[in-house]
Amino acid sequence: MDQGRFVVSDVVWAKVASVLPGKATDPGATGRDNWLFLEAVLWRVRTGSPWRDLPNEYGRWNSVFQRFRRWVRAGVFERPFEQVSNEPDLSTPRSTAPSSPRTRRRVAQKGTQNQAIGRSRGELTTKIVAMVDAFGNLVRFVLLPGQRHDSVGVQPPIEGIAFGALLGDKAFWLRADLDGRGATAVIPPRTNRKTATSFDHDMYRWRHWIENTFAKLKELRAVVTRHDKTDASYAATIYLAAAVVASR
Numbered sequence: 001m002d003q004g005r006f007v008v009s010d011v012v013w014a015k016v017a018s019v020l021p022g023k024a025t026d027p028g029a030t031g032r033d034n035w036l037f038l039e040a041v042l043w044r045v046r047t048g049s050p051w052r053d054l055p056n057e058y059g060r061w062n063s064v065f066q067r068f069r070r071w072v073r074a075g076v077f078e079r080p081f082e083q084v085s086n087e088p089d090l091s092t093p094r095s096t097a098p099s100s101p102r103t104r105r106r107v108a109q110k111g112t113q114n115q116a117i118g119r120s121r122g123e124l125t126t127k128i129v130a131m132v133d134a135f136g137n138l139v140r141f142v143l144l145p146g147q148r149h150d151s152v153g154v155q156p157p158i159e160g161i162a163f164g165a166l167l168g169d170k171a172f173w174l175r176a177d178l179d180g181r182g183a184t185a186v187i188p189p190r191t192n193r194k195t196a197t198s199f200d201h202d203m204y205r206w207r208h209w210i211e212n213t214f215a216k217l218k219e220l221r222a223v224v225t226r227h228d229k230t231d232a233s234y235a236a237t238i239y240l241a242a243a244v245v246a247s248r
Contacts, residue, residue, distance in 0.1 A: 007042045008035060012084060012247045019079035021071070038080075040064045045240050048221025069233070077236035081243040085137060116231040118145025126226050126234065128214075129153030131161075136209035138217075138242045143231050167207045216245045 008016070013035055020034045040058035044051065054061040071077060116126050125146030131139045140157040144150075154174060158166065165184035166174065175197070178185040186204050189197040218224040220241040228234040 006039050007046070007244055008038055009247070015083045016080040016243075019083055021074065021076060037064065037067060041068055042240060042244065045220050045222045045237055045244075048225055048227060050227070068236075072230075072232050072236045077239045081138075081239040081246070084243050084247045114231075115229065116143035116145055116234070117226075118147040120146030126231075127153065128238070129157065130210065130213070131157040132210050132213050134206075134209075136213050137246060138213055141235075141238060143235060165203065167204060167210075169207075213245075217241050220244065 016038075017034065020038075022034055036058060040054060041064070043049075043058065044054065051061050051065045054064060058064060117124050119125075123146075127144040127146055127148065127150065128141055129144060129150060130141035133139055139161075142153040142156045144153045150169065151174075154168070155177075163183055165186050166178055167186045168174070170188045170190050175185045175187070184200070186200050186207075188199055188204065217238070222228075222237050223241045226234055228237060
């Protein structure tokens with residue numbers, strides 16, 4: 001196996017190894033080569049390939065998949081993201097910038113309404129509503145079915161976080177809520193509004209950070225085209241992709 005193609009460097013592994021299950025000091029069975037398993041999952045995140053196409057060097061595809069699902073149910077994949085991400089900078093006015101790109105699903109599944117999959121513009125899609133800090137680092141995100149309005153997913157990412165201003169798309173009309181929190185709303189008004197509302201045009205230019213963040217995440221194929229049946233698995237994929245971006 002060409003380890004030169006590995007994504008997790010020695011420095012990154014030193015940060016994340018302690019938060020992964022299966023260590024010798026943990027109760028229960030000891031994990032078999034967590035590093036190689038993490039690389040196997042990242043191979044799929046990078047390529048967007050089916051689990052059955054996993055190279056034999058990473059182990060049996062079904063064993064890797066079942067272990068992936070166990071970690072998803074236990075919420076393990078959020079931990080590497082938190083370890084490699086720096087403390088978010090939410091002190092400046094350009095601290096947050098929700099957005100909502102769509103990812104396509106190739107095959108329809110039963111019960112998709114409960115897995116953040118919805119029909120939008122004739123196809124099955126999933127929306128990602130995300131928040132980044134002043135440097136474009138992903139802080140939080142939420143998944144929505146494609147037909148849900150973007151504003152539905154804004155409250156969860158900003159809940160419990162103090163910031164000076166919110167830079168957002170015109171779909172996120174939250175001026176009343178932000179005024180109550182003492183934060184500045186840097187959100188352009190919709191064109192169909194009867195009364196014009198002013199906003200800081202110069203500050204709004206910094207909203208490109210959210211677009212830059214998604215451009216980096218979409219370098220990993222399993223993010224730009226959703227292949228996961230469940231929203232939990234897809235969220236784990238995004239967390240891993242964000243960890244890769246943050247570790248560069």
